[in-house]
Amino acid sequence: MARSLNIIYFAWVRERLGIDQEEVALADGIETIGDVVTLLAERGAGYADIFSDPGKLRFALDQDYGIAATPIGSASELAIFPPVTGG
Amino acid sequence: MIRIAVGPEDFDIAAETRRVAGRGGGAIASFIGQVRDDGNLASLELEHYPAMTGKALTAIAEQALSDWPLHAVTIIHRVGKLVVGDNIVLVLTGSDHREAAMESCSFVMDKLKTVAPFWKKETRADGAAKWIEERQSDIEAAGKWKN
Known part of the structure; x- marks a missing residue:
């Protein structure tokens, strides 16, 4: 079954990517937060x-x-x- | 009673204190955080994660209410563009005795600094902008509470 996840970014992560959110399709085998981060890291230089x-x-x-x-x-x-750096 | 507010508008310390006093007890502790003048700060931009901020602050207030004998916890945090001297955060705790009020107020601030999803970006007088980094001393302060 095709799954997808809405990923939202804040602070310098948002600024450096130039987007505040995106929808990412989760292929089989993408089960944890770490798996998603690895997937994102493989997308190219930025x-x-x-x-x-x-x-x-x-x-x-x-x-x-x-x-x-x-x-x-x-x-x-x-x-x-x-x-985080509130307060 | 828990009162949580997050938004761009300033807060009225006297009105908020009366609100906590109205819940009973004779001891109210407060913490007010303001934008510090460290020489050449032009402005501070506060960003947050709206869907999570209220949830995170409410969880901190609930923890304080369960760990100390309190009548009221108020947490107000501003977002948006602020300048030197502006209020950023207000925490009020109300109890029958000062120890519970002061300890829990300190607990709420320590937790807020390390858990609540806010981020500060500072802009200097020369226009240079930089996201503020977390401080080890804040992590250690939050770690001293057993909960």
Whole structure:
């Protein structure tokens, strides 16, 4: 079954990509947040620069924090952003 | 009682304090964070993740209410463009005693800094803009709370 995930970006991730969100098709075998990040890193230079070092990024799946090993499951939205700096 | 507000508008500290006082108790602790003047800061742009911000702040307030004997927790955070001296964040906690109020207020700020999805971008007087990076001291401050 074809699955897709809406990916949204914030702060310098959004600025460097030049987009604030995109729909990504999930092929078989893409099961975790880490799998999606690897997929993004393989898209070419602009993406590789940002996604090849996931330690600099934070992830939220349907608005709850996740880590690389978190399964996508039936989630519809993955947010990718730098460490937060509010307050 | 939990009150969470996120938006571009400034907050009225006196009105917010009266609201917390109205929930009872005789001890109210507050923290007000403002844009710091560090020499040549022109403006600060605050971005957030609207679908997640309210959820994250509510979870912090609920944690404070479950860990301290509180009557009220208020968290207000501004977004958008701010300049030196502008208010950024207000946290109020109301309790019967000062220790619970002050500790929980500190807890809310420490957690907010490391969990709530806000990002600050600073623009200098010469036009140079830079996203602010997380600070190790903030991570350590949040880590000292057992929850």
